[in-house]
Structure formats: C-alpha cells, structure tokens
Amino acid sequence: MISQKLADARAYEERYGNAIPKEKRPEYHLSPYIGWMNDPNGFSFHNGMYHLFYQYYPYDTKWGPMHWGHAVSKDLLHWEYLPAALAPDTEHDNAGCFSGGAADLPDGRHLLMYTGVISTDDVRKNLQVQCLAVEENGEYRKYEQNPVLDQSDLPEGSDPCDFRDPKLTRKPDGTYSCMTVGRNANGLGQLLYYKSPDGFHWSFDRVIVENDGTYGKMWECPDYFELDGKYVFLVSPMDMLKTETFYSGNATIGMVGSRKEDGTFVPEKVLPVDYGLDFYATQTLLTDDGRRIMVAWMQNWDSIMDTGEDMPWTGSVTVPRELHVKDGHLYQTPIRELESLRGERVFIEKAEIHDPVSFEGVQGRVYDLTLQIHPSDGQFSKFDIRVAEQDGIYTSIVYRPKENRLAFDRSSSGTRRSVAHIRKMHNIHETEDGLKLRILLDRYSCEVFINDGEQVMTHRIQTDPSIGGISFRCDGTAVVDIEGYSLENA
Ligand code: FRU
Numbered sequence: 302m303i304s305q306k307l308a309d310a311r312a313y314e315e316r317y318g319n320a321i322p323k324e325k326r327p328e329y330h331l332s333p334y335i336g337w338m339n340d341p342n343g344f345s346f347h348n349g350m351y352h353l354f355y356q357y358y359p360y361d362t363k364w365g366p367m368h369w370g371h372a373v374s375k376d377l378l379h380w381e382y383l384p385a386a387l388a389p390d391t392e393h394d395n396a397g398c399f400s401g402g403a404a405d406l407p408d409g410r411h412l413l414m415y416t417g418v419i420s421t422d423d424v425r426k427n428l429q430v431q432c433l434a435v436e437e438n439g440e441y442r443k444y445e446q447n448p449v450l451d452q453s454d455l456p457e458g459s460d461p462c463d464f465r466d467p468k469l470t471r472k473p474d475g476t477y478s479c480m481t482v483g484r485n486a487n488g489l490g491q492l493l494y495y496k497s498p499d500g501f502h503w504s505f506d507r508v509i510v511e512n513d514g515t516y517g518k519m520w521e522c523p524d525y526f527e528l529d530g531k532y533v534f535l536v537s538p539m540d541m542l543k544t545e546t547f548y549s550g551n552a553t554i555g556m557v558g559s560r561k562e563d564g565t566f567v568p569e570k571v572l573p574v575d576y577g578l579d580f581y582a583t584q585t586l587l588t589d590d591g592r593r594i595m596v597a598w599m600q601n602w603d604s605i606m607d608t609g610e611d612m613p614w615t616g617s618v619t620v621p622r623e624l625h626v627k628d629g630h631l632y633q634t635p636i637r638e639l640e641s642l643r644g645e646r647v648f649i650e651k652a653e654i655h656d657p658v659s660f661e662g663v664q665g666r667v668y669d670l671t672l673q674i675h676p677s678d679g680q681f682s683k684f685d686i687r688v689a690e691q692d693g694i695y696t697s698i699v700y701r702p703k704e705n706r707l708a709f710d711r712s713s714s715g716t717r718r719s720v721a722h723i724r725k726m727h728n729i730h731e732t733e734d735g736l737k738l739r740i741l742l743d744r745y746s747c748e749v750f751i752n753d754g755e756q757v758m759t760h761r762i763q764t765d766p767s768i769g770g771i772s773f774r775c776d777g778t779a780v781v782d783i784e785g786y787s788l789e790n791a
Contacts, residue, residue: 303440304390310368311384313359318382321613324766327743328667328788329378329642330599331618333370334385335359338616340466340522340582341596342369343403346589347411351377353596353618354386354413356400362608362615367397369415369441376638377594377621386441387415387434393447396420396427400522400582402469404477404500411436412500414479416465417448428452429464431481433501450481450495454505458486459493466522468584471500479503482520482536485511490520490538494564510534510566516554517541522582525566528593529626532560535574535583535595539602547573548724550603553581555631570629576726577709577759578604579746580619593624594636599746599759606718606763619759620741620748634754635741643669643786651675652781654684657774660783666769667789668742673782676735677702681777688742689714689762690770696762698749700736705729707751707758714764724758726751743788 303311318335326332331341336359343354350373357370369387372380387398394417401415417432430448434441452461463484470478477497485491489512497503512520517538524535534556543549553575556568574583574597581601585593599617608615622633647662663670666689674684682703687695696711707729712722729736732752739750744766749758773781 304388306388306390307368307385310359310388314382314385317613318359324744326614327617327745329639330620330743330746331355331372331380333357333359333614333616334372334382335613336615337362337364338370338598338614338618339364339600340400340598341584341618342400342415343413344584344586344596345403345405345411346586347403347405348409350375351586352403352411353380354403355618357385359385362612367399367418369398369413376641377636378638378642383439386413387443389418391417391443391447393417393419393430393432398432399429400466401431402467402479402584404469404471406435406500407475411441412469413441414449414467414469416467416481426462428461431464431467431479431503444501446501449501449503454495454503455483456491456493456505456508459491460484463519468524469500480509480523480525482523484519487514488518489514490516490518490536492520492523492525492534492536492566507564509564510556510568512538516571517552522584524583524585526585526587526593528624531557531626531629532566533557533624533626533631534566534568535585537582551581551601553583553597557626557629557631572631574631574633575757575759576724577749577757578721578724579761580759585624595622595624595633597759599761604720606716606720606761608763617745617761622754622757630755632754633757634750635739635748639669639741639788642788644788645786647783647785649783652773652783654773654775654779654781655777657772659770659772663783663785664769664771665787665789666742666744666766667787668769668771669786669788670740670742670771671784672738672740673734674700674736674738675780675782676731676733677779681775681779683776684779685774686738686740687770687772687774688740688747689764689768690772691768694764694768695770696747696760696764698738698740700729702731702736707749709747709749709758709760711760711762714762715768716763724760726756726758729756
C-alpha cells in the first residue's frame with residue numbers, strides 16, 4: 302500500500318505530466334515529470350539502468366513540500382519517467398523528503414538515504430534527520446526504524462536544524478559510508494562522515510573538513526571521492542562573498558587535494574565547479590567502466606526565474622559530465638555518449654570572421670557546436686557568438702582576448718525578468734592552438750565548455766525554442782574552425 306500523498310502525486314503526474322508534448326521539454330536534459338525540480342538525488346546505476354531521482358514538487362512550478370521524482374535511463378541522455386518515489390508522508394519527513402543518495406543492498410535491492418524534515422512550530426527550527434527507503438518490487442518503502450541518524454549522532458555543537466544531504470556509498474568491502482553536511486557552533490558548514498556495516502545501522506566517524514568562513518556559511522549537497530590519484534570534494538556553499546575567484550550567493554566549489562593519515566582532507570586547489578548562473582547541488586556516480594560522472598541542478602537559488610504561466614515544469618539537470626583531475630585541476634567534459642546523438646557533421650575550416658555572418662547548417666536550438674578560435678595575436682579585441690537568435694533576440698557569448706575575458710549574456714534573450722543575466726569570467730587563457738569552446742544547446746539551456754572542460758559556464762535561456770539562429774561577428778578578424786552537429790530527434 303502506498304500513502305495517499307504518494308498516490309495523489311502519481312495521479313497528478315499521469316494526468317498533467319503525460320500531457321506535456323516532447324517538444325516542450327529539453328531533448329537530452331532531464332526535466333521534472335511535472336511542476337518543480339531542484340537537486341538531483343540518488344544518482345546511481347541499479348539493475349542495468351541509471352537512476353536519477355530529484356527534489357520535486359509536482360503541483361506548482363515553485364518549491365513546495367519535497368517529494369522525490371524518479372527517472373531511469375540506459376545512456377544518461379534519454380530518460381523515462383517512473384512514478385514519484387517518495388512523498389512527505391511519515392512523522393519523520395512530514396515537512397519534506399530532502400536530498401540524498403542511493404546504493405545497492407547485497408541482495409540487489411535499491412536503498413535510498415534521504416533527509417527527513419520534521420516540522421516544528423517555527424519553520425526555521427524544523428529538525429533534519431537521515432532516513433532510509435528500501436526498494437521492493439519497484440516501490441520504495443520507508444524503513445520502520447527511521448530515522449537512522451538524528452541529532453544524537455551529531456558532533457558537539459552542531460545544529461540539528463541543518464543536518465542533511467547524505468551521499469550514500471557502498472564500499473568495495475561491502476560496508477557502507479555516508480557523508481552529510483552539518484552546521485557547526487560558529488554557524489559554518491562541515492562535512493560529516495558516518496559508517497555502517499549493513500546500510501541500516503549507522504555511527505558517526507569523523508568530521509572530514511570544516512568551513513573556516515572562507516567559503517560561504519552553511520554548505521549543501523556534499524560529494525567526496527578519489528579521482529586520478531587525488532581527492533575531490535564537491536560542495537555547494539550558501540551565502541558566498543564575492544572574491545576574485547567567486548561570485549556572491551550560492552556557489553558550487555570543487556576542492557582538489559589530498560587525504561591525511563587521520564582521514565581528514567587537505568584542499569590544495571579550490572575553484573568554482575561552474576562559472577555560470579545556473580548550477581548548483583552536484584551529484585556524482587562511478588560507472589562500471591570507471592568514469593566519474595557528475596550532474597547538477599541547472600539552476601541556482603539566486604537565479605530562479607518565473608517561467609511564465611504556460612510552462613508546466615521548471616528546473617532541469619545539467620548534461621552529465623565526465624570528471625578528471627589533470628595537474629591538480631578538475632576538468633569536466635560532456636559524457637561521450639552524447640556523440641552518438643549527433644546528426645550530420647558540418648565543418649568549416651579557418652573561417653575568417655569580421656562582419657556578422659552565419660553558416661549553412663550551423664543553426665538550431667538542439668545543437669552541439671565546437672569552435673577552435675585560432676590564436677588571437679592582437680588581431681581582434683572582441684569576438685561575439687550569438688545563439689538562439691532571431692529579429693533582435695539572442696544570447697551572446699563574447700570573448701575579449703586582451704582582457705582574458707569570456708562573457709555570457711542572456712539579457713536580450715526575450716526574458717521579461719530582471720534576475721542577473723550576465724556572467725563574466727576573467728581568467729580565460731589561450732593555449733598554443735588558441736581558445737576552444739564547445740557550446741551545447743538544448744531547448745532551454747546553453748552550456749559552454751572552455752578548453753576541453755578546464756572551465757565551464759552553464760545557463761538556462763527562456764527564448765522560444767523555435768528560435769534557432771547562430772551567428773558570429775568580430776571587431777577585427779578572428780580565424781575560427783567551426784564544427785557543428787544537430788542533436789535534434791536523437
Ligand atoms: C540544496 C537544498 C538541499 C536540500 C534541498 C531541499 O539545493 O537546499 O540542501 O536537501 O535543496 O529541497
């Protein structure tokens with residue numbers, strides 16, 4: 302038997318989610334079945350399929366009491382909706398089923414670990430505890446002994462109202478671990494590590510790393526793993542202050558570093574994971590062939606835009622990205638499976654660009670465009686790429702080599718909202734081949750990968766998806782190799 306709350310959510314999905322036509326959704330990014338999505342959750346490979354759950358409120362395009370939506374895929378690009386997995390329907394999660402992770406049990410069942418939010422008289426004092434749900438024939442049954450971690454499992458001084466987002470891992474020796482975020486007595490984020498012999502019985506192990514106030518205040522959505530001989534810690538801090546490297550607001554930072562003998566983490570390089578306005582709350586998984594794949598919520602609490610009355614859904618997940626560490630730096634590239642969606646190749650070698658120009662075959666809103674901009678050598682100071690363009694509506698990506706700057710600007714994209722629309726990156730550099738940009742367009746987004754994923758910028762755009770012009774212009778002469786593929790009807 303499922304609860305009335307879960308049954309209601311599913312009935313709503315069937316009725317309104319199924320009515321959304323395919324062309325009113327992204328082509329290869331996951332959007333919610335219906336209504337609102339924020340963080341991806343429970344990203345895992347289970348029973349021959351990738352599973353992606355998400356923070357979900359089906360009944361509105363705004364955040365509300367959190368459910369978990371659910372989708373599965375064979376290639377991480379084509380998603381099939383399954384009925385909502387969790388609803389806030391027990392005394393341990395009556396104010397919401399917040400973010401969490403997933404792993405397999407030894408008998409092959411899927412185990413979800415999520416944060417249950419327990420309401421109190423003052424919403425700011427709602428308690429956060431960690432709960433389990435165990436799969437039985439495709440249904441996720443909440444564990445009778447929930448919660449499995451509560452305030453008695455916190456280190457001294459940590460705040461029981463900010464204890465969330467467990468990242469669950471089944472280790473090679475068959476035991477389990479989980480990492481959650483906490484808030485210490487100074488009001489700052491901490492990464493807490495818990496151990497379990499079987500996934501059900503948990504005990505506190507240690508604090509892995511703590512915020513000294515450099516990176517925002519509270520932290521959210523942690524992930525921590527070994528990659529290419531280094532340790533990587535991903536976390537989304539709230540309330541960042543602007544610095545030379547970071548913007549203010551909610552950010553996602555990647556720390557690459559090493560692990561001390563006592564199990565604590567020493568960061569060596571700390572950078573934004575993504576420089577765009579619409580990126581937050583990462584999750585990763587390790588594929589069978591050893592790739593560390595990352596996804597994130599393609600939005601941010603600071604960049605939420607009203608999607609308009611006729612939009613039945615809001616929020617989506619970034620393109621899945623393969624992570625690597627090279628020379629102590631975190632690189633991300635779109636998963637290689639994306640190449641299998643490519644249509645016919647269009648290639649223009651050494652195009653000389655000055656006056657506004659478009660190229661036959663290089664257009665569309667579901668498009669994979671790679672530009673190799675040859676070394677600028679003082680030949681121009683501004684190279685401008687416009688996408689989703691028609692009759693004065695466009696989104697631009699502007700490269701200014703003399704200022705080492707790349708700017709994304711969606712203020713002319715047809716938006717009627719006044720949230721931030723421009724992001725500038727000031728640390729762009731050319732290699733001996735110049736600057737390489739891979740621009741992934743889908744109906745509602747634009748992701749820019751710079752120099753093979755050394756830096757990335759992710760944005761949503763709200764331009765009508767039928768608008769698909771792409772043009773180039775330059776104030777001097779830029780020499781550019783242009784390679785493009787449609788990804789539509791893939
Ligand atoms: C991050 C977050 C998480 C929380 C969830 C609630 O975006 O605030 O910390 O679990 O969203 O929806």
